[in-house]
Amino acid sequence: MSYWTKWLLLISLSSVAAVQAQPLQKTFSDWQITCNNLNSCEVRSIPGNNGLAMTLARDAGNEAPAQLRIDYGNRYSGKLPGGALQDNLLLDGQRLKLDLKHWEVEPHHLLTNHGISIDEFLAQVMDADSIQLLYRADATISLHGLKAALLLMDEVQGRINSTSAWIQRGDRAASNVPPAPALPQINTPLRAPQALTHEESSGLIDFGTWRVNSDSCSLNPLQREVSVSPLSDDKALLLVSCEMGAYNIIDLAFEVSRSQPYISKSITLTLPFSPPERSDNQLELVNADFDAARGELLTFSKGRGLGDCGVATRWQYNGRQFVLAEYAQESTCDAWHSSDQWPMLWESKSAPPQESASVEMQQQ
Structure with missing residues (x-):
């Protein structure tokens, strides 16, 4: 295969990858990399529980x-002593x-x-073994896996x-690097749904209590909780706790009609x-919370009680179904950062309601 054929094939494959970005999170020795649906990537040294960590993002x-940072201490450790x-x-x-x-x-x-400072720093450390604090021998950043x-x-x-x-690095112009995929x-x-009346709430909770008793749930019936929220003017969201672990509730x-006879789906x-290390794309509702005014459903699955690892998602109700808006995951449980700083694997943005857009077009 000629040089130009190889080069054109590389460009073609890169362009396809930019359009069909597949989020990932992998570990190479002592480094974790996360790339999201926009092909934005972050690598971090692990474990961070020795207090010292380096992060590169682009x-x-x-x-x-691009950004390079070295940090000593975090939200879990607080300020650490030393020069x-x-x-x-x-x-x-x-x-x-x-x-x-x-x-x-x-x-x-x-x-x-x-950019030049980052290049100079990487050239200096790329083939080394570790970065270490002079006054604390166990505070190290292993460089094994950074290159990969x-x-x-x-x-x-x-x-x-x-x-x-x-x-x-090669001589291909940086201008030929594919752009980020569309967000x-x-x-x-169009607007927040009408609030549930007392009669609607009571009826739906009774229905939910009956419904959960007909399903297979390990949670004791006396411990199960049923909550209802307005989903639209004619539909409600019914959440029923079914499984319970040490710090997670599934x-x-x-989706239930707000008036009898109740029709549920x-x-x-x-x-x-x-998601990383999984072959399916179904997500359980773990520690779910729904904001009816915004139509947002949140899930938060802890990897352990400290809350330094796990999965956090945000779903937007678009009038027909819940669509993924954000997905963050931290696979490494090393007390480095809390859920609001977990690496993002999926991002989106809210668009104006379709009906509003059509009205504007008709007025033009």
């Missing part, structure tokens, strides 16, 4: 912003030399968005053999991708 597309990072980092036992002209410098946090994680990032973003690649849009309801969800949450 968006897809030509001239996309400033800029004076106390070792690279394989020798002083790490940092040109901090284009860095944001705090005692225990170093950050840069400057960044190579996968370059591949996902179509940078291989381009001038913007971090690992397998999915979700139509939101619910069953039903089981609600299934279907992801537009298969």
Whole structure:
């Protein structure tokens, strides 16, 4: 195969990947990489429970912003004692030399968005074994797996053999790097649904109590909880707790007519991708919470009681069904960050209601 044929094939495959981005989260030795549906990627050193961690993040597309940060201490550990990072980092036992002209410098946090500074830093550390704190021997960043994680990032973003690649750099112009995929849009309801009356709520809760007794749930009937919320002016959302673990509750969800005779339909949450280390795309409603005013359904599955790992999702009701709006996952339980900082695997944006858009078009 000729050079030009290979090059055109690479561009073609990269373009397809940009349109059909498949979220991922993988571990290479002591590094975890996460890429979302926009091909934005983040790599982080693991484990973070020794207090010191390094993170590299980059968006897809030509001239996309990138960020490198080194942090000592986090929300779980709080502020840790010791001198400033800029004076106390070792690279394989020798002083790490940092040109901090284009860095944001705090005692225990170093950050840069400057492309050349990131390139210079990576060139210095890429083939080393570890970064270590001078005054705390166990606070280390293993560099094993960093190169493999960044190579996968370059591949996902179509940078291989381009001038913007971090690992397998070539002479292909950065302008040929494929753009980020389009951000999915979700139509939101025209307005919030009418609140449930007392009679509607009572009737639906009675129906839900009866319905759960006819289903197979391990939770003791006396411990099961039934909640109802307005889904639309003629439909309600019925949540019934069914399974309980140490810190997670699994619910069953039903779309039910607000008036008798009650007609119910089981609600299934279907992801537009298969999550890491899973072959299916069905999501259980774990610790579910519904905001009727916004039409948003939230789930939050803890990997352990501390809440430093797990899955958090947000679903938007569009008038017909729940559509995935956000999906965040942290597979590594290392007390590094809480759920509001978990890596994002799926993002979207709310679009104006379709009826409003059609009215505007008619008025033009």
